[in-house]
Amino acid sequence: MMMFVISSLVSMIVAFFLRLPLYPKSKYSFESTVIFPTPILGAGIYIIFKYLFFNGIEIAIFSGILGGLFSYYSNRIFGE
Amino acid sequence: MEILNILICWVICWLNFVIIDTFFGLPEKPGVRGAKVIGEKIKKIGGDLNGGYFMGNIVCSPDASAGTLLASIMYYLMGVDGGILASFFVWIGNRLCADPGYAGTLGALSITLIIYLLSPFISPKYFIVGMVLAIFTIQGFEHRYASKLLGEIYRRLL
Numbered sequence: 481m482m483m484f485v486i487s488s489l490v491s492m493i494v495a496f497f498l499r500l501p502l503y504p505k506s507k508y509s510f511e512s513t514v515i516f517p518t519p520i521l522g523a524g525i526y527i528i529f530k531y532l533f534f535n536g537i538e539i540a541i542f543s544g545i546l547g548g549l550f551s552y553y554s555n556r557i558f559g560e
Numbered sequence: 561m562e563i564l565n566i567l568i569c570w571v572i573c574w575l576n577f578v579i580i581d582t583f584f585g586l587p588e589k590p591g592v593r594g595a596k597v598i599g600e601k602i603k604k605i606g607g608d609l610n611g612g613y614f615m616g617n618i619v620c621s622p623d624a625s626a627g628t629l630l631a632s633i634m635y636y637l638m639g640v641d642g643g644i645l646a647s648f649f650v651w652i653g654n655r656l657c658a659d660p661g662y663a664g665t666l667g668a669l670s671i672t673l674i675i676y677l678l679s680p681f682i683s684p685k686y687f688i689v690g691m692v693l694a695i696f697t698i699q700g701f702e703h704r705y706a707s708k709l710l711g712e713i714y715r716r717l718l
Contacts, residue, residue, distance in 0.1 A: 481640075507660070508585065510660050516665075517651050517665060520644070520647055520648055520651060520665055523644050524647070524649070525648070527641050527644060527645045527648075528645070554655065
């Protein structure tokens with residue numbers, strides 16, 4: 481449970497430093513923000529890596545960084 | 561005892577996905593063109609337009625209904641990890657379907673929390689049955705009355 485919190489927090493910090501907005505403006509907005517969906521992406525990537533490789537704090541931090549980047553580029557990956 | 565568990569899970573899943581979907585604006589407007597077609601078709605056979613949009617949006621992209629079903633299946637397989645993984649995949653599916661993904665992701669997370677809190681009393685497999693029954697009452701049983709009920713809930717809540 482601790483690792484979920486670490487990966488989510490790291491992804492939110494990465495998103496914050498990439499200057500994503502803090503919260504969505506409306507419930508139809510496609511913009512990635514710090515509170516949604518960034519922590520879910522960090523935790524999801526952490527679970528995939530945990531089952532693929534091993535469980536550890538370095539995996540949690542690495543997946544958090546990846547989750548923040550994925551959130552930042554999600555509009556370019558999926559389109560709007 | 562089994563029947564009682566299934567009934568409790570049915571009610572919990574139904575409330576979970578209907579409340580989250582209504583709150584995130586599924587009945588308000590159709591997200592994609594397919595949802596609009598389904599909504600107008602349901603209105604033509606005597607149903608409610610907003611309820612029809614709700615049902616069309618459920619069909620056209622993974623919303624809280626799909627999130628609830630997938631999260632209960634994944635919780636049954638992998639525990640809490642599975643629930644969070646399900647919400648991650650539901651978000652990707654939402655974005656592929658041109659949907660921002662708030663309803664599906666938060667639906668999967670909320671049912672994961674509910675199953676986790678109820679896990680000493682009810683096994684996760686009953687939530688799968690409950691969600692299948694809940695989606696059957698909305699999409700499979702009778703479109704006119706289901707859409708009227710969903711439209712009424714939408715007007716009462718918002």
